[in-house]
Amino acid sequence: MKKVLLSWSSGKDCAWSLHLLRRQADVEVVALMTTLNEAADRVAMHAVRRTLLEAQAERTGLPLWAVNLPWPCSNADYEQRMRAVCDRAISEGIDAVAFGDLFLEDVRDYRIRQMQDTGLELLFPAWGIPTGELADQMIAGGLKAKITCVNPLKLPASFAGREFDRSFLEDLPEGIDPCGENGEFHSFVYDAPVFTAPIDVRTGEVVERDGFIFADVLSN
Numbered sequence: 001m002k003k004v005l006l007s008w009s010s011g012k013d014c015a016w017s018l019h020l021l022r023r024q025a026d027v028e029v030v031a032l033m034t035t036l037n038e039a040a041d042r043v044a045m046h047a048v049r050r051t052l053l054e055a056q057a058e059r060t061g062l063p064l065w066a067v068n069l070p071w072p073c074s075n076a077d078y079e080q081r082m083r084a085v086c087d088r089a090i091s092e093g094i095d096a097v098a099f100g101d102l103f104l105e106d107v108r109d110y111r112i113r114q115m116q117d118t119g120l121e122l123l124f125p126a127w128g129i130p131t132g133e134l135a136d137q138m139i140a141g142g143l144k145a146k147i148t149c150v151n152p153l154k155l156p157a158s159f160a161g162r163e164f165d166r167s168f169l170e171d172l173p174e175g176i177d178p179c180g181e182n183g184e185f186h187s188f189v190y191d192a193p194v195f196t197a198p199i200d201v202r203t204g205e206v207v208e209r210d211g212f213i214f215a216d217v218l219s220n
Contacts (some may be wrong), residue, residue, distance in 0.1 A: 008032035013100035038068035046149035059195035161215035
């Protein structure tokens with residue numbers, strides 16, 4: 001049985017990756033790993049509150065490895081802290097690290113370079129699935145998410161805070177990836193096949209910060 005640490009961003013792609021990995025008889029996901037902006041105490045880029053991240057982990061039944069990153073964070077700082085994660089994984093008998101990347105070759109190549117010589121295998125369970133098809137699979141499979149971050153250079157700010165559903169997909173402008181793989185948007189999953197129960201949430205304040213539009217997600 002291959003023991004796997006899953007990179008968990010709090011969004012739809014990692015949640016679906018966990019769903020796919022749990023369908024593999026020879027794989028056991030043993031923990032979730034998330035990077036957080038330590039100044040804001042929120043998930044890096046997705047801007048999800050730590051309390052909601054912890055609620056996700058609880059509903060997957062998996063321990064959460066929280067990796068605090070300084071803000072701003074240099075590549076050297078990021079790689080140093082990720083090396084510490086890899087060392088911990090090896091010490092705990094983990095065989096592989098999984099990522100929810102979909103098709104960006106440069107991102108995948110960076111991860112391969114970063115993880116070489118760590119002794120850990122890399123897994124990309126959702127890699128290569130056409131993103132339109134993948135988005136449909138997620139929604140049909142019961143995944144529910146809110147859009148927490150929008151890049152206004154690629155997508156209108158009004159998409160922040162919306163539900164990731166068929167209406168959202170139908171409204172996306174031409175050329176926008178249905179899964180936001182090019183950085184158009186990020187999400188927070190509040191229900192999924194890998195959860196024991198949904199997380200009761202609502203959309204809060206929408207703000208512009210550091211060139212992005214962020215929609216806060218709050219517990220009810």
